[in-house]
Amino acid sequence: MKRVHRALVAVTTxxxxxxxxxxxxxxxxxxxxxxxxxxxxxxxxxxxVGALAEVRDEHGLWRGASGVAELGExxxxxxxxxFRVGSTTKTFLATVVxxxxxxxSLRLDDTVDRWLPGVVPDGHRITVRxxxxxxxxxxxxxxxxxxxxxxxxxxxxxxxxxxxxLVQRAVANPPVFDPPGSAFAYSNTAYLLLGxxxxxxxxxxxxxxxxxxxxxxxxxxxxxxPGASSRIAGPHPHGYVPILQNGETSLxxxxxxxxxxxxxxxxxxxxxxxxxxxxxxxLGGRLLPDHLLKEMKTPGVEGGRYGLGLAWWxxxxxxxxxxxxxxxxxxxxxxxxxxxxxxxxxxxxxxxxFPGDPDxxxxxxxxxxxxx
Numbered sequence: 001m002k003r004v005h006r007a008l009v010a011v012t013t014x015x016x017x018x019x020x021x022x023x024x025x026x027x028x029x030x031x032x033x034x035x036x037x038x039x040x041x042x043x044x045x046x047x048x049v050g051a052l053a054e055v056r057d058e059h060g061l062w063r064g065a066s067g068v069a070e071l072g073e074x075x076x077x078x079x080x081x082x083f084r085v086g087s088t089t090k091t092f093l094a095t096v097v098x099x100x101x102x103x104x105s106l107r108l109d110d111t112v113d114r115w116l117p118g119v120v121p122d123g124h125r126i127t128v129r130x131x132x133x134x135x136x137x138x139x140x141x142x143x144x145x146x147x148x149x150x151x152x153x154x155x156x157x158x159x160x161x162x163x164x165x166l167v168q169r170a171v172a173n174p175p176v177f178d179p180p181g182s183a184f185a186y187s188n189t190a191y192l193l194l195g196x197x198x199x200x201x202x203x204x205x206x207x208x209x210x211x212x213x214x215x216x217x218x219x220x221x222x223x224x225x226p227g228a229s230s231r232i233a234g235p236h237p238h239g240y241v242p243i244l245q246n247g248e249t250s251l252x253x254x255x256x257x258x259x260x261x262x263x264x265x266x267x268x269x270x271x272x273x274x275x276x277x278x279x280x281x282x283l284g285g286r287l288l289p290d291h292l293l294k295e296m297k298t299p300g301v302e303g304g305r306y307g308l309g310l311a312w313w314x315x316x317x318x319x320x321x322x323x324x325x326x327x328x329x330x331x332x333x334x335x336x337x338x339x340x341x342x343x344x345x346x347x348x349x350x351x352x353x354f355p356g357d358p359d360x361x362x363x364x365x366x367x368x369x370x371x372x
Contacts, residue, residue, distance in 0.1 A: 028059075029059040029060075032059055032372065033059070033062050033064075035368060036053070036055060036062060036064060036365070036368060036369060037064050037066070039361070039364050039365040039368050040053055040064050040065070040066045040348075040365060041066045042361045042364065042365075043066065043348070043350055043358050043361040043362055043365055044066045044067040044350070044358075045361070046356050046357065046358040046360070046361040047352060047353055047354070047355065047356020047357050047358040047361075048067055048350040048351060048352055048353055048356070048358050049067055049068060049070075049071055049237070049238070049240060049350075049351045049352070049353050050065070050066065050067030050068050050069055050076075050077035050237045050350065050351050051065065051066050051067055051077065051348065051349065051350040051351070052064065052065040052066075052077050052078075052079060052081055052237070052272060052348070052349055053065075053272060053346065053347065053348040053349070053365070053369070054272035054273055054276055054346070054347050055344075055345070055346045055369045056276060056280075056344070056345040056346075057343065057344045057345070057369070057372070058343065058344075063079045063080075063272070063273075064079075065077040065078070065079050065081075067351075069081070069236075069237045069238060070237070070238040070253075071238070071240065071251065071253075077237045078235035078236065078237070080222070080235060080271055080272075080273065081234075081235050081236045081237050081271065082222055082232050082233070082234050082235065082236040082269050082270065082271050083232070083236060083237065083239070083269065083270070083271070083329075083332040083334065083349045083351075084232070084239070084259065084262075084266075084267075084268070084269055084327075084329035084331070084332045085266075085268050085269065085270045085275065085327045085329065085332075085334055086262070086266045086326075086327025086328045086329035086332065086333070086334065087188075087265065087266050087325060087326065087327045087328065088268070088270075088275065088324075088325045088326070088327040088334065088336060089191075089262070089264065089265060089266045089267055089268040089327070090191050090265055090266070090309045090325065091278075091279075091282070091309045091310055091324075091325045092210050092214055092268060092278070093191060093194055093195060093198070093206055093210065093264055093265075093309065094132055094194075094296065094308050094309020094310065095213070095214060095282060095287050095288065095309070096198055096206065096209045096210055096213050096214065097128065097132065097194055097197075097198060097308075097309075098288050098292045098295070098296065098308065099213055099287070099288065100198070100201055100202070101292060102288065102289055102292055105201050105202070106128065106197070106201050107128070108127065108128050108129040108132075108295070108308075109127050109128070109129060110127065110128050111123060111124050111125070111126060111127055111128075112124075112126045112127075112128075112131070112193060112197075115196075115197045115200045115201065116193060116196055116197060116200065119164075119167060119193070119196075120138065120167065120171050120193070121171055122175075122180070125179065125180050126138070126180045127180070127181075128194070128197065129300075129308070130180050130181050130190075130300070131190040131191070131193055131194050131197075132190070132194065132307075132308040132309055133184075133299070133300030133304075133306060133307060133308055133309075134184055134185060134186050134187055134190060134300060134306060135180065135181045135182070135183065135184055135185075135300040135301060136175075136180050136181075136187060136189075136190050137175035137176055137177045137178055137179075137180050137182075137183070137185060137187075138170060138171070138175060138176075138187045138189045138190055138193075139170045139171070139173035139174070139175065139176060139187070139189065140170065140185075140186065140187045140188050140189055141166045141167065141169045141170035141188060141189045141192070142188050143173075144169040144170065144172075144173070145169075145261070147330075148241040148242050148243060148330065149241075149242045149243050149244040149249050150243075150244065151243055151244055151245060153241070153243065154243060154252070156258075156261060157254075157257050157258065158230065158257070158258050159258055159260075159261070160228045160258055160260050161258075161260045161261050161263070162260075163192045163193075163195060163196055163263055163264070166189070166192055166261070166263065167189060167192055167193065170187075170189040171189075181300075183301060184300055184301045184304050184306065186306075188262075188265040188266065190265075191263075191264045191265035191266075192263050192264050192265060194206070194264060195263060195264025195265075196264075206225075206264050207225035207227060210225055210268075211225060213287075214278065214287065218277055218278060218281050218286075219277075220270065220274040220277060220278060221274075222234065222270060222271040222273070222274050223268065223269065223270040223271070223274045223278075224268065224269045224270075225267060225268055226259050226267060226268075226269055227259075227260065227267070228258050228259070228260045229259075230256045230257055230258050230259075231256060232255060232256075232269055233269075236255070237351050238253055238255045238331075238351065239253075239254055239255050239329070239330070239331025239332045239351045240252060240253055240254060240331055240351060240352070240353070240354070241254040241330050241331055241354075242354040242355075249354075251353065251354065254330065254331040255331065257331075262329065266327065266329060272336075272347040272348070272349060273347075275334075275336040275347045276336065276338075276345050276346075276347050279323070279324050279336055279337075279338045279345065280338060280342065280345060283323055283338050283342060284342060295307070295308055296308045296309065296310045297310060297312075297323065309325075310323055310324070310325065311323070311324065311325045311326065312324075313326075313335075313337055313366070316366070316367055316370050316371050317367040317371050318367075318370070318371035318372075320339050320340065320344075320370060320371060321339070321340045322337040322338060322339050322340065322370055323337065323338055323340065324336045324337035324338055331351060331352075332349060332350075332351060333349065333350050333351075333352055334347065334348065334349035334350075335347070335348050335349075335362065335366060336348075337366065337370065339370055344369065344370050344371075344372075346365075346366060346369035346370060348362065348365060348366070348369075350362070
C-alpha cells in the first residue's frame, strides 16, 4: 500500500508541476484578451458608434466587438461583420499589378501612355511604379468633389461614376509637383488609372482580376468588389457621415451608397478575418515572388512609409515594424497590420461618430495587439 501511495503522490506532484505553466498560460491569455477588449471599448468611448477587431498572436485567435451595429438600436456589432475597406483596396489591386509584372505582361517602368495614350497630360513621363507608390504628382480627384459635412455630398450618393469621368476631373487641375517621381502625394487618381491599365493588359476588369487572382485562391468568402452595387450583403454594422442640415451637423446613415466613386482605389468590402488572411498570404510570399514583395516594401521616396500599394505604420511602441494598410471609406475606418516576423496580426474597423476623435485610442489598441 505504501508503494501505491508513494506512486500516487509522485504522479500527483508531477501533474501539479506540469499544470503550473498551463494554468499560468491560461491566466495570461485571459488577461491579454481582457486588455484587448478594454482598449476596444475605449475606441468606442473616444468616438465611434461601433468597432470590431480580430487579433492573431501567440495565444491564438481573438475576435472582439464593442458598441452597437446601428444608432438607436441595442443590437451589438456582429463579430464577423462586413464593411467597406476603403484604401486597403489599393493593396489588392497592387498585388494584381505585380502579378502581371511577374508574368511579363506589364513592366513597372511602363508609362501611362504605353497603355492609356493621351488619357493624362505628360503620360509619357509617368510610370506604373509612380502610380503605385503615389509619386506621380497627379491631382487627387476626391478633392474636386463635395465631402462631408457639405450637404451637397449627398447629391452624389447613388450616382454611378466611370473612371474616365473621375480622371478628367483630376487632370483639369495641374499636378501637385513636377517632375513625376520627385515627391510623395497620395493620389486616388493613380489607382483609377491602374484599374484601367489592368483592364487593357488582361481584357478583364480589375474587379474580375482581383477575384480570380486573390479572392478565390485565398477563399476570402466575405470579400467582394461591388462595382456600382450599393448593398453590403450579410451581417454588417451601419456607417454614418456628418452632414450640415438647417445649421446643425447630424449623423446620416451612409451604409448604402454607390461605391463607384471610390472605384479601384477604395470600393471593396471585406471582414477582419478576410483582411488578416489576405495580408498573411501576401507577406508570407503566397501571392508574389520575393523580389516583387521587396519592391512592394520599398518606399517611393527616401524616408517614406508607402511602397507599391503597401504601407507601414509608424514603428510600434515596442519598436517592431509592421506592414499593411488602412482604409477610410468615410462611414467606415479600418487598419490592418502584420508584424515583420508575421507572429502578430491585427485588423480593426470602426464606424465613427465624428464629434469624437478615436485616433489615440486606435493607436493604443494597435500597440496592445502588436506588442502584447
